[in-house]
Amino acid sequence: MIRYDCKTGQRGYAAGRAFVMRYSKAEEYFRGEPAVEAERLDRAVEEMNRKLAAGKEQGGSVDTALIDAEILILNGDEFIGEARRDILEENLSAPDAVDRAADKLCAMLENGTDYIKERSEDIRGLASGLNAQIMGNGPLLPAEPCILVTEELSPGELMMIGTDCIRGILTETGSPTSHVSVLAGNLGVPYLYGLEHILDKVRHSDYLILDSENGCILVNPPEETIREAEERQESDRKTREERKAQAASRTTRTSICANISRAEEADGLLDAGADGIGLFRSEFLFLDRNDAPSEEEQFEAYRHAAEAMKGRDTVIRTMDIGSDKKAAWLKMPDEINPALGLRGVRVSLGHRELFRTQLRALLRASAFGNIRIMIPMVASVWELEEAEKEIRAAAEELDARGERYRIPDLGVMIETPAAVMIAPDLAKKARFFSIGTNDLTQYTLAVDREARGMDAYFDPLHDAVLRMISLTVEAAHQNSIPAAVCGELAGNPQAVRRLIEAGVDELSVSASKLALARNEAADAEEMMEKENALKKSGGITSPADGFLVPMEEIPDPVFSGGVMGECVGILPADGKIYAPISGTVTVVAAARHAVSISGDGEDILIHAGLDTVKLNGEGFRLHVQEGSTVEQGQLIMEADLDLIRERGFNPMIIAVRLKPQNEI
Ligand code: PEP
Ligand code: MG
Numbered sequence: 001m002i003r004y005d006c007k008t009g010q011r012g013y014a015a016g017r018a019f020v021m022r023y024s025k026a027e028e029y030f031r032g033e034p035a036v037e038a039e040r041l042d043r044a045v046e047e048m049n050r051k052l053a054a055g056k057e058q059g060g061s062v063d064t065a066l067i068d069a070e071i072l073i074l075n076g077d078e079f080i081g082e083a084r085r086d087i088l089e090e091n092l093s094a095p096d097a098v099d100r101a102a103d104k105l106c107a108m109l110e111n112g113t114d115y116i117k118e119r120s121e122d123i124r125g126l127a128s129g130l131n132a133q134i135m136g137n138g139p140l141l142p143a144e145p146c147i148l149v150t151e152e153l154s155p156g157e158l159m160m161i162g163t164d165c166i167r168g169i170l171t172e173t174g175s176p177t178s179h180v181s182v183l184a185g186n187l188g189v190p191y192l193y194g195l196e197h198i199l200d201k202v203r204h205s206d207y208l209i210l211d212s213e214n215g216c217i218l219v220n221p222p223e224e225t226i227r228e229a230e231e232r233q234e235s236d237r238k239t240r241e242e243r244k245a246q247a248a249s250r251t252t253r254t255s256i257c258a259n260i261s262r263a264e265e266a267d268g269l270l271d272a273g274a275d276g277i278g279l280f281r282s283e284f285l286f287l288d289r290n291d292a293p294s295e296e297e298q299f300e301a302y303r304h305a306a307e308a309m310k311g312r313d314t315v316i317r318t319m320d321i322g323s324d325k326k327a328a329w330l331k332m333p334d335e336i337n338p339a340l341g342l343r344g345v346r347v348s349l350g351h352r353e354l355f356r357t358q359l360r361a362l363l364r365a366s367a368f369g370n371i372r373i374m375i376p377m378v379a380s381v382w383e384l385e386e387a388e389k390e391i392r393a394a395a396e397e398l399d400a401r402g403e404r405y406r407i408p409d410l411g412v413m414i415e416t417p418a419a420v421m422i423a424p425d426l427a428k429k430a431r432f433f434s435i436g437t438n439d440l441t442q443y444t445l446a447v448d449r450e451a452r453g454m455d456a457y458f459d460p461l462h463d464a465v466l467r468m469i470s471l472t473v474e475a476a477h478q479n480s481i482p483a484a485v486c487g488e489l490a491g492n493p494q495a496v497r498r499l500i501e502a503g504v505d506e507l508s509v510s511a512s513k514l515a516l517a518r519n520e521a522a523d524a525e526e527m528m529e530k531e532n533a534l535k536k537s538g539g540i541t542s543p544a545d546g547f548l549v550p551m552e553e554i555p556d557p558v559f560s561g562g563v564m565g566e567c568v569g570i571l572p573a574d575g576k577i578y579a580p581i582s583g584t585v586t587v588v589a590a591a592r593h594a595v596s597i598s599g600d601g602e603d604i605l606i607h608a609g610l611d612t613v614k615l616n617g618e619g620f621r622l623h624v625q626e627g628s629t630v631e632q633g634q635l636i637m638e639a640d641l642d643l644i645r646e647r648g649f650n651p652m653i654i655a656v657r658l659k660p661q662n663e664i
Pocket of ligand 1: 279281320415435436437438439440486487488
């Protein structure tokens with residue numbers, strides 16, 4: 001078995017036989033006259049166009065606009081026009097001309113931003129596909145479940161292959177934000193990249209394990225590991241299906257909405273369980289093209305999304321161009337630190353006509369559904385005021401044209417610490433907030449979200465970020481507006497309960513995470529309800545942090561049978577035990593494992609662990625004694641949970657509301 005470190009494009013775990021996509025070499029090619037070569041090129045382009053169009057039609061959940069971008073490159077003068085000129089004027093073979101044109105185009109992009117550089121991946125993929133076509137030797141496509149392995153891959157190729165057979169993707173070149181990565185993410189396929197000399201290291205039919213958690217692949221592991229990997233895949237698949245079915249039967253107070261990048265992704269979202277669209281990243285309409293989209297084109301896209309939502313919220317973010325998302329046609333200054341430069345609302349306010357066009361399209365589309373406009377990267381109140389002015393001006397223009405329109409609610413995306421600190425002021429002018437935790441983490445922790453090697457510092461669960469979220473929600477609620485979270489944190493199972501506890505009203509996640517978010521939110525809400533019910537029943541608070549276990553599920557008949565009184569179990573997160581009520585400590589067990597407190601008409605027994613009387617006090621540290629007066633929430637004892645487990649006891653903490661003596 002060999003292990004290679006790789007980089008993660010899309011997280012996940014996959015195992016299976018490698019399907020190596022290879023093309024034959026150009027040296028084996030028999031070159032014809034220039035006219036013949038030009039014709040071979042034309043035929044290959046025609047065939048490629050046909051395949052791309054077919055792939056687009058079969059699109060399904062795939063983002064078809066990415067294919068449009070490929071078609072645009074394929075038919076552009078800079079690529080195929082250049083190749084044709086080289087064939088006719090310099091007598092190059094068609095494959096050599098394609099390679100040279102691709103090299104030139106990629107070299108031009110080399111000087112661009114990271115985002116533009118990443119388009120080179122698409123061009124290289126197209127060149128490989130064209131040459132395979134010209135040489136009459138297109139890649140064999142997988143027919144059985146496999147891990148797709150190739151030096152480079154274009155979105156179009158991925159579309160043509162389809163993903164029914166693909167368990168995972170491994171490429172030599174790539175990046176987490178390349179279009180292939182975006183597609184893989186939309187389709188829920190794990191994607192690793194960055195394995196140099198990939199074709200020397202992985203051979204067709206090798207058994208591969210892709211493991212993004214450990215950032216590595218395993219090539220030809222032993223039988224035992226293969227068996228475990230197959231089992232893990234199967235159990236992952238079952239879990240996903242169960243989670244989906246379970247989510248469909250659950251309702252939550254918290255809205256669960258979807259993030260989309262293209263209007264067509266709105267189709268089928270309601271059936272997939274979305275309560276609406278929480279973030280439509282409209283800037284994707286502006287990228288990968290030669291000019292700005294017209295008002296009409298934008299209107300159609302926004303209307304499409306709004307209509308698909310059938311009256312549900314459709315939050316459309318105005319173009320968040322800049323930083324890693326530069327539109328090639330829009331002249332932007334060279335910036336040393338683009339994440340801190342012109343982006344989001346700053347670009348909109350610097351290009352008023354462009355912004356006004358987008359707003360007119362949004363206002364017109366609002367007549368067909370429940371569109372809400374959201375402004376990204378706000379740091380000052382005046383930016384929001386300027387956006388409001390532009391909306392009014394757009395409305396006046398539409399009045400003058402006699403167009404049908406509606407002025408949608410205006411919201412603010414909270415992505416900068418500045419916006420958090422002035423959230424009370426912003427909340428007076430906005431109708432809703434949505435917290436973009438990706439950027440909020442970047443700017444709060446001063447960690448570039450695109451930079452390599454910074455993973456350890458990019459922590460959206462950092463206390464600083466969580467407090468920013470709480471402050472935002474507080475400001476929103478004090479001003480009676482809702483607060484959503486639409487960054488990646490909304491789909492992070494470790495975060496959902498904390499977000500809901502912070503009072504977040506909506507989670508907006510990618511379509512593949514809708515079920516997960518619904519289930520996590522439902523669990524969190526149920527748990528909180530139980531805790532609240534317990535608190536309400538006499539102002540008793542939980543004696544420990546952890547998960548609640550209902551009385552009937554406590555694995556001890558004395559407690560589950562209610563012999564001593566009504567009780568609840570807690571699977572403790574740590575060994576700290578607090579007073580559930582204020583009062584006097586009336587009993588401390590000789591074995592230090594149980595304490596009871598009386599106060600305000602209640603008698604509560606806290607019993608740490610099941611059967612732990614047998615430990616004779618080992619593993620328990622008391623902070624009170626009989627007769628001590630305690631305040632609710634005061635630390636009264638500590639239990640060494642590791643020791644309790646090591647000795648074979650269940651560490652569940654039981655809180656018993658003791659029956660009055662005469663009832664026992
Ligand atoms: C965010 O910053 O959290 C967000 C949702 O916006 P984007 O990831 O598009 O910057
Ligand atoms: Mg953002």
